[in-house]
Amino acid sequence: RAYNFNAGPSALPIEVLQKAQEEMVNYNNSGMSIMEMSHRSKDYEAVHNDAIARLRALYSIPDNYEVLFLQGGGSLQFTMVPMNFLGKEQTASYILTGSWSEKAIKEAKLFGQVQEAASTKENSYRNIPALEEIQFSETDAYVHITSNNTIYGTQWKEFPQTGAVPLIADMSSDILSKPVDVSNFGIIYAGAQKNLGPSGVTVVIIRKDLLEKANTNIPTMLKYSTHADSNSLYNTPPTFGIYMLGEVLKWVEEKGGLEAVEKNNEEKAKLIYDVIDNSNDFYRGHATPESRSLMNITFRVANEELEKQFLAEAKEAGFVGLNGHRSVGGCRASTYNAVPFETCKALAEFMIEFQNKHQ
Numbered sequence: 001r002a003y004n005f006n007a008g009p010s011a012l013p014i015e016v017l018q019k020a021q022e023e024m025v026n027y028n029n030s031g032m033s034i035m036e037m038s039h040r041s042k043d044y045e046a047v048h049n050d051a052i053a054r055l056r057a058l059y060s061i062p063d064n065y066e067v068l069f070l071q072g073g074g075s076l077q078f079t080m081v082p083m084n085f086l087g088k089e090q091t092a093s094y095i096l097t098g099s100w101s102e103k104a105i106k107e108a109k110l111f112g113q114v115q116e117a118a119s120t121k122e123n124s125y126r127n128i129p130a131l132e133e134i135q136f137s138e139t140d141a142y143v144h145i146t147s148n149n150t151i152y153g154t155q156w157k158e159f160p161q162t163g164a165v166p167l168i169a170d171m172s173s174d175i176l177s178k179p180v181d182v183s184n185f186g187i188i189y190a191g192a193q194k195n196l197g198p199s200g201v202t203v204v205i206i207r208k209d210l211l212e213k214a215n216t217n218i219p220t221m222l223k224y225s226t227h228a229d230s231n232s233l234y235n236t237p238p239t240f241g242i243y244m245l246g247e248v249l250k251w252v253e254e255k256g257g258l259e260a261v262e263k264n265n266e267e268k269a270k271l272i273y274d275v276i277d278n279s280n281d282f283y284r285g286h287a288t289p290e291s292r293s294l295m296n297i298t299f300r301v302a303n304e305e306l307e308k309q310f311l312a313e314a315k316e317a318g319f320v321g322l323n324g325h326r327s328v329g330g331c332r333a334s335t336y337n338a339v340p341f342e343t344c345k346a347l348a349e350f351m352i353e354f355q356n357k358h359q
């Protein structure tokens with residue numbers, strides 16, 4: 001297996017891939033792949049409902065929330081959220097912490113008025129704003145955050161308390177990486193292709209009372225209520241992706257659940273952050289230490305030439321996906337749930353070796 005540090009789609013657990021491989025052409029002795037079955041069949045329905053139940057159990061999702069499996073990625077959620085919950089005369093507060101928040105804001109502006117409740121743009125998105133800096137209004141339709149900033153490598157450690165105003169979080173790049181109190185949120189959404197499974201499924205966890213408050217004069221497929229009313233089977237769902245998601249959820253259970261996964265993620269990220277911190281500025285982390293992400297570790301190498309060389313030598317040594325996002329450059333190691341501890345250790349050792357050789 002490659003040392004896979006891709007930012008997304010990213011590494012999947014080897015055990016899940018192998019199980020899928022075993023079941024690929026003959027699921028549950030049906031003589032068919034799960035991909036070849038009707039989404040109304042008993043076998044598929046069991047997979048679908050099992051995945052929902054497992055996600056509910058892992059997060060202790062309260063009964064007043066629906067779990068939806070949609071399509072269109074995190075990006076369509078940037079549109080669906082304001083389309084459903086923002087009116088022309090209304091305001092929504094967005095906290096600007098990186099490129100994905102920018103994209104979410106751009107869509108919201110098509111539907112209503114957007115207030116920036118806080119922004120770290122001036123600090124090149126190196127940090128998450130302090131909770132006391134956040135200014136939203138009691139009349140806002142909602143407050144929106146990006147829980148983990150995939151490109152800049154920052155992550156919320158503590159979430160804002162927004163009282164009666166629903167808090168909506170794009171958790172595309174840190175869902176399933178740690179325990180989260182779902183009851184603090186109106187909506188959590190995430191594209192699957194980092195911690196949940198293959199691309200093609202989008203998970204939405206939505207509080208039921210919001211479904212009733214949503215705008216009605218919008219396209220059927222873009223209403224959350226359409227999918228909530230039909231158990232995400234209004235149209236053909238991405239059946240294979242949902243099957244894979246179910247298998248990933250079983251894998252997380254086998255690892256000991258979200259607490260255990262978080263502990264493992266902390267240990268993995270520490271290996272690499274420690275190298276950065278002990279490098280005497282040979283490696284420079286982008287994020288301020290208190291805002292560092294456990295999922296995406298962003299850093300620069302001493303100078304441009306050495307950085308190029310670092311990425312080239314890393315590639316040669318079998319490390320995949322270490323280039324920073326094309327919009328910001330630099331280096332990024334994405335250490336999602338499925339990236340093994342040994343893979344992170346190998347990178348940490350490679351970084352030390354590279355420094356010793358080139359300093």
Ligand code: PLP
Pocket residue numbers: 008072073074075076100146148149150151170171172173191192
């Ligand atoms: N939000 C975050 C935090 C992301 O990291 C990404 C993709 O990397 C997206 C949204 C966009 O997701 P998608 O490509 O599924 O539309």
